[in-house]
Amino acid sequence: MGLFFELLGSIGTFLLPFLKEVSEEEIEKNITLLKRYQWFMTQLENEKHKNLIYNDIDVRYIIGKLNPKKMEKKSYNNKYQFKINKILQKKKQSRLLIVLNKNTSQKSTNLITTSFRKQPFKK
Template identity: 45%
Template structure:
């Protein structure tokens, strides 16, 4: 199943070349919206994950790429959690 998501991620990244750039403002706005979720607050409670969310460029890029309109409309959508956990897992595997 992860292979499927990796393939989707590759295709999405290819087409994201034509989308807007991820800015710190967008990342912070998405983080503010994600704070509404218990699972995100639990991630921040873990010091290692907190550091990744605050400082790791790959994790922050993933957060910034989340669709802000969908995120604000339904921040509890499980796809947001999956995307962030996948980015964290990739960083941990290095």
């Protein structure tokens, strides 16, 4: 029976970081923190990335999840730089989808508005 509770505790410890909800306050605080880093300021100079950072729910969720206390560590900073770059590139590519219409052989552009998150942030 004790083994069952240990296993359950281990599973909970593993899954807990993936279930974290973030608030708008945490997101804004983390954006302010990230502005100290040149790599993030470079992202903000790009209008498409800036728009995603301030408006896209998935990008904002990733930013809100970061641990400000760990950002001073080079490895954690690099990890988050990679995560933010990855989600920005993914979102930028998924914004516009060019669909080849087989009947007319013309290209049409469709706006894709999908989100990985199902619920808005906590206020």
